[in-house]
Every structure is written in C-alpha cells, then in structure tokens.
Amino acid sequence: MGEDVEMGGVLTFILAGGRGERLHPLTRDRTKPAVPFGGVYRIIDFTLSNCLHSGLRRIYVLTQYKSLSLERHIRLGWSIFNPAMGEFIAPVPPQQRTDGADWYRGTADAIWQNWYSVERYTYEWGEPETILVLAGDHVYKMDYREMLRFHREAGADLTVAAIRVPRDEARSRFGVFAVGGDGRALSFQEKPEDPTPDPDDPGMCLASMGIYAFSPKALEGALRADAADADSSHDFGRDVIPGMLAEGREVFVFPFERANRNPTPYWRDVGTLDSFWEAHMDLVAVVPRFDLYDRSWPIHTYREPWPPAKTVHDEPRRKGIALNSLLSPGSIVSGGTVVRSVLSPGVKVHSHARVEESVLFSGVEVGRGAVIRRAIIDKNVKVPAGFTLGEDLEKDRARFHVTERGIVVIPKEEIL
Numbered sequence: 001m002g003e004d005v006e007m008g009g010v011l012t013f014i015l016a017g018g019r020g021e022r023l024h025p026l027t028r029d030r031t032k033p034a035v036p037f038g039g040v041y042r043i044i045d046f047t048l049s050n051c052l053h054s055g056l057r058r059i060y061v062l063t064q065y066k067s068l069s070l071e072r073h074i075r076l077g078w079s080i081f082n083p084a085m086g087e088f089i090a091p092v093p094p095q096q097r098t099d100g101a102d103w104y105r106g107t108a109d110a111i112w113q114n115w116y117s118v119e120r121y122t123y124e125w126g127e128p129e130t131i132l133v134l135a136g137d138h139v140y141k142m143d144y145r146e147m148l149r150f151h152r153e154a155g156a157d158l159t160v161a162a163i164r165v166p167r168d169e170a171r172s173r174f175g176v177f178a179v180g181g182d183g184r185a186l187s188f189q190e191k192p193e194d195p196t197p198d199p200d201d202p203g204m205c206l207a208s209m210g211i212y213a214f215s216p217k218a219l220e221g222a223l224r225a226d227a228a229d230a231d232s233s234h235d236f237g238r239d240v241i242p243g244m245l246a247e248g249r250e251v252f253v254f255p256f257e258r259a260n261r262n263p264t265p266y267w268r269d270v271g272t273l274d275s276f277w278e279a280h281m282d283l284v285a286v287v288p289r290f291d292l293y294d295r296s297w298p299i300h301t302y303r304e305p306w307p308p309a310k311t312v313h314d315e316p317r318r319k320g321i322a323l324n325s326l327l328s329p330g331s332i333v334s335g336g337t338v339v340r341s342v343l344s345p346g347v348k349v350h351s352h353a354r355v356e357e358s359v360l361f362s363g364v365e366v367g368r369g370a371v372i373r374r375a376i377i378d379k380n381v382k383v384p385a386g387f388t389l390g391e392d393l394e395k396d397r398a399r400f401h402v403t404e405r406g407i408v409v410i411p412k413e414e415i416l
Contacts, residue, residue: 017064077302
C-alpha cells in the first residue's frame with residue numbers, strides 16, 4: 001500500500017449489535033459478533049484483525065443486544081492500542097442522543113444515532129478524511145487500505161466492497177450491483193429475487209459485502225435525509241445506497257479480490273446455523289478454504305491460559321484419534337475418535353465416543369460411548385455416556401433445533 005493514504009485520517013465504525021435471530025440458540029445469551037468461531041475466536045475477531053493489519057487504530061464498536069460477553073472479549077483481548085497516540089477501540093452502547101431515539105432501527109440509524117462521536121472526533125483530531133463502516137459478523141481477510149486508496153482516487157462519496165457470487169446464492173440474500181467499466185455503480189438491488197447478472201459471466205453477480213467507505217459530508221447528508229424520512233427502514237442497503245444513487249452521488253464499487261488476503265477470495269456471512277456449520281467445515285478440509293495459518297495475516301483474539309491439546313490412549317480397542325480436525329488448547333481426546341470437527345478449549349471426548357463433522361464449544365464433555373454427528377453444541381454441555389445425536393433426526397427434532405441441512409443444535413448448558 002502506498003503512503004498516500006493516511007490511516008490516521010480514517011474513522012471506523014463496526015456494527016456489532018445484531019440480534020442474530022437466525023443463529024438462535026447460539027445467540028440466546030450473546031450478540032452475533034460474540035459467537036465463538038473456529039475453536040478459539042469470536043466472529044468479530046476477523047473484522048478487528050483486518051483493521052489491525054490495515055493500520056486502522058480509531059474504532060468505535062456499536063453494540064446493542066446482549067453485549068456483555070462482546071464487551072468483555074474486547075476489553076480482555078483488544079486493549080492493544082495506545083491512547084496516548086490517539087488510538088482506541090471503544091465499545092459504544094446505544095446513546096439515544098437523537099430525538100425520540102430508542103433501539104437502532106437499522107444500520108444507517110445506528111451510525112446516525114452516534115453522529116455525536118464523529119463530532120467529538122472532529123473536535124479532537126480534525127475531520128476524518130474517510131468514515132469506514134464495517135459489519136462485525138463476517139468471516140474474511142481484507143486489506144482495507146486498498147479499498148480506501150480506490151475510494152480516494154475515485155473521488156467517491158461512497159465506495160462499497162463487492163464480491164462475485166453465483167446468482168442462485170444471491171437471490172433474496174445479498175444486495176447486488178450493476179457496475180460500469182470505471183467501477184461506478186449503475187444500479188443497486190437489495191436482496192432481489194432476480195439479481196442483475198455479471199456481463200462477463202451471466203451465472204454470477206456482484207454482491208455487496210456490507211463494507212462502506214464514505215466521505216463524511218456525503219454520509220452526514222445522506223443520514224440526515226434518511227432520518228427525516230418517515231417511510232425509511234433506515235438501512236444502508238434498503239435506503240441509503242438507493243437514495244444516493246437516485247441523487248446522482250458518486251457511488252463506486254470496489255472488487256474484493258483486489259484486497260483479499262486469503263489464498264483465494266473468501267467471504268462468509270455466517271448469519272445462519274447452516275452457513276455457520278459450513279464455514280467450520282471449510283476450516284477442517286485438508287486444504288482449508290479459509291487459511292488460519294498465514295503468519296503474515298494472523299487472526300488476533302483473547303486467549304485464556306489453557307495447556308496444549310492432548311490425545312491419549314493407544315490400546316487395541318481404545319485409541320484417542322483426531323482426523324482432519326481442529327483441536328483447541330485444553331481439549332482432550334481420551335480414547336475417543338474425532339473426525340472433521342472443531343473442538344474448542346476445554347472440550348473432553350471420552351473413551352469409545354465418536355464425534356463427526358461437529359462444532360463443540362468450550363467446556364463440552366462427550367461421555368463414554370456417545371456418538372455425535374453433524375451437530376453444533378454450545379458451551380458447557382455434558383453429553384451423557386452412550387447418548388446419540390444426529391443419527392435419528394426425527395428423534396432429535398422432538399427435543400432440539402434441527403436445521404434444513406440436518407444439523408442438530410444444542411443450546412448453552414443444556415441438560416441432556
């Protein structure tokens with residue numbers, strides 16, 4: 001990245017207040033960005049790590065629902081910036097500063113209700129050159145500096161990062177752009193049934209990643225107008241982007257592959273239980289689609305002082321085996337078998353138990369002879385000896401949530 005973009009002139013907002021209803025029951029006691037991921041991380045760690053490696057050191061994290069564990073995680077794991085140098089990462093709960101304000105009514109309203117923070121920042125440090133708005137619940141690696149350079153060189157009011165996805169995958173899920181040859185946005189559809197195809201590949205389309213770079217004045221004007229519109233849903237995708245395009249604002253689209261830091265472009269919105277499980281299966285592949293082992297772009301997090309993972313017993317009828325799996329510190333496979341699974345810190349798998357294609361959160365204990373297949377089990381669940389999960393889905397549905405793909409989900413501290 002060239003030195004022509006000063007990261008000190010970028011103010012970053014991370015939207016981290018979502019209910020995450022489609023991730024319930026994992027979000028029963030925590031906000032979506034605080035949901036554990038990949039054994040040792042929280043979902044928000046991926047966005048925060050991108051900020052860290054991109055040189056962004058002035059960050060507001062806008063929280064809302066069930067934010068205690070998220071705020072604790074940020075305090076314990078992300079107190080690494082230097083306030084004396086003007087660096088900060090600050091969780092901001094709803095302030096209700098605007099007239100009649102209550103909970104955030106949408107992504108745009110979340111920023112508007114916190115415009116006071118922009119004003120205070122401007123008073124202390126001068127007006128930011130760019131305001132970067134990010135989601136706290138996506139899994140990807142991105143050097144934001146490349147997008148910020150593009151935004152500046154284009155003279156854009158708004159630049160949106162976009163990724164090419166199959167049209168069938170985008171239907172009713174993502175906002176979709178049509179783009180000119182210079183990167184200028186020609187049109188935008190929010191979660192359309194029939195997404196605009198990519199002219200170079202009709203089976204693909206350009207989907208918004210929910211990553212926005214704004215010029216401050218353009219953002220303030222757009223948010224002020226949106227707040228005054230009684231018919232608005234106060235959302236960037238549904239309201240602000242279409243409004244700016246209708247006004248003839250300079251809206252550009254930045255191709256994600258130019259800033260991707262994974263071996264191949266990878267971005268997942270882990271907003272459903274099935275996509276959450278699928279993203280974990282991406283991690284345990286022999287050649288993982290998402291690389292956690294790249295030391296040039298490590299994912300930072302808070303790490304408790306657990307001992308190394310351990311496998312024990314090597315007897316003819318009792319072996320501790322883990323294949324194509326991630327074993328977090330403190331996990332113990334004691335005479336059981338783990339296949340294509342992710343074990344979080346402190347997980348114990350006892351003798352003759354079998355765990356396949358599953359995600360086990362911290363403190364889960366799988367009893368002797370138990371069988372767990374295609375499941376997500378939240379923290380501190382004790383699976384009794386001989387218990388089976390994922391083998392008889394009709395039986396499982398009588399007690400637990402089972403997804404469309406047949407993934408059984410057990411809530412935190414559930415008694416089995």
